[in-house]
Amino acid sequence: MVENAYNCAGSNRDVPGSGHINTCHVPLQAIEQHGLSEIRDKSRYLGEYHYFRILDPRREHVFRLAAGVTLRFVLEMAFGYRNAPLWKMAASTGEAVFTPFYDVLRARCVSVKFFHRVTQLRPTDDGRIGEIDLSEQAKTKNDSLYQPLVHVNGVDCWPNQPDWTQLCSGTKLEQDGIDFESSFCTITVGARTLMVGRDFDIVVLAMPPEALNRIAEPLKKTSREWQTALGTSRSVATQALQLWMLPKLAELGWELGPTVLTAFAEPYDSWTDMSHLRRPSEGPGS
Ligand SMILES: Cc1cc2nc3c(=O)[nH]c(=O)nc-3n(C[C@H](O)[C@H](O)[C@H](O)COP(=O)(O)OP(=O)(O)OC[C@H]3O[C@@H](n4cnc5c(N)ncnc54)[C@H](O)[C@@H]3O)c2cc1C
DSSP states (O other): OOOOTTSOTTTTOOOTTGGGGTTOOOHHHHHHHTTTHHHHHHOHHHHHOHHHHHHOTTOOSOOOOOHHHHHHHHHHHHHOOBSBSSOOOSSOHIIIIIHHHHHHHHHTTOOOOOSEEEEEEEEOTTSSEEEEEEEEOOOBGGGOOOOOOEEETTEEEOOSSOOGGGBTTHHHHHHTTOOTTSTTOOOOSEEEEEEBTTTBSOOOOOOOHHHHHHHOHHHHHHOHHHHHHHHSOOOOOOOOOOOOOSSOTGGGTOOSOSOEEOSOSSSSOOEEOOGGGSOGGGOTTO
8 A cells, every 4th residue: 555656665675785885976977987878878767767867857967876875776676676666556645654654653642743844953063963943833722732634535634735723823824825835934933942862862854955955054064974965965846747637548548557657758757547546526537
C-alpha cells in the first residue's frame, strides 16, 4: 500500500563498500571525461532519467554525485527492485504515508505542534544545532489540540488547507487567503526559542536547501560542513499537471495497460493513470 512510485523496493539496503568511495565525486563527470557522453546523451535512461535531470535541469553545471551514492542508486534501480522498478500508490501520499505516521506518534503521546515556522537556527560551539527560533503562525481556540484530519469515505485525510474553524480569527485568516506554507507568509502571533538539552536532544532538519539558506546563516558562519552542504545544494522548480477525463485509458490511445511512464518528452516527461484513486462515490469522470 505504501510503496512509493519512484522508490525501488528495498532501497535502504547498503551496497557493501559504497560508503568508502563517496569521497570521489565524479561518476557522471567521469562519464564526460571518458568519452561516454554520447551514451549519456543518447540514453533516455541515463541522460534524461528524472533524478539526473533534477540534479541539474538546465545543464549549467557538470553533474556531481558522490560515487558510492550513485553506485548504490544505479544498482538498486537495475537489480534491486521487487516485481517492478516503479510502483503506484494505492492511496495519496498524505493518507498512505503520513496518516499512519501521525497516528503512531499520537498513540505514543508525541506532541505535534502545527502552525510553527522556523525563523533561525543557531549552532552550539561544536557546530551542531543549539537553538531554534520559532514563529507561531496561529493559535487554536481555547488552546485546544489542533485536529488536522478529516474523515472521507472511511479514510483519515489531510485537507488542502487548515480547518479555519479551529483557529483564533480563523474566518479572517481564511478571508485574507493566508497560506501558512508559503515562504512569503510572515504572519505571526508569538515566538519562542527551543534549546538543545532543555527542549530537544536531536533535530531532524527536513527543510529544503533554499528554505534553509535563509535561516541557517549563523550555522554557515561557524561550520565548514554546513557551508559546503548549503553552498552546493540547490532546490529545483518542478511542475505537475492533473487531468480528470471521461474516457478510459485505452480510449485515449494508450493500449498497453497500466503504466508509470517516465523519461518521456519534456516538458511533462512522466505520466501515469491514477484512476484507481477515484472513489466510487465520486462518479464517472470526476
Ligand atoms: C510534482 C511532484 C511529483 C512527485 N512525485 C513523486 C513520486 O511519485 N514518488 C516519489 O518518491 N517522489 C515524488 N516526488 C518527490 C517528493 O515529493 C519529494 O522528494 C519529497 O516530498 C521531499 O520530501 P521532503 O520532506 O524532503 O521535503 P518537502 O516535502 O519539501 O518538505 C519540506 C517541508 O519543510 C517545510 N518548511 C519550509 N521552510 C520551513 C520553515 N522555515 N519552517 C518550518 N517548516 C518549513 C515546508 O512547508 C515543507 O512542508 C514528487 C515531487 C513533485 C514536485
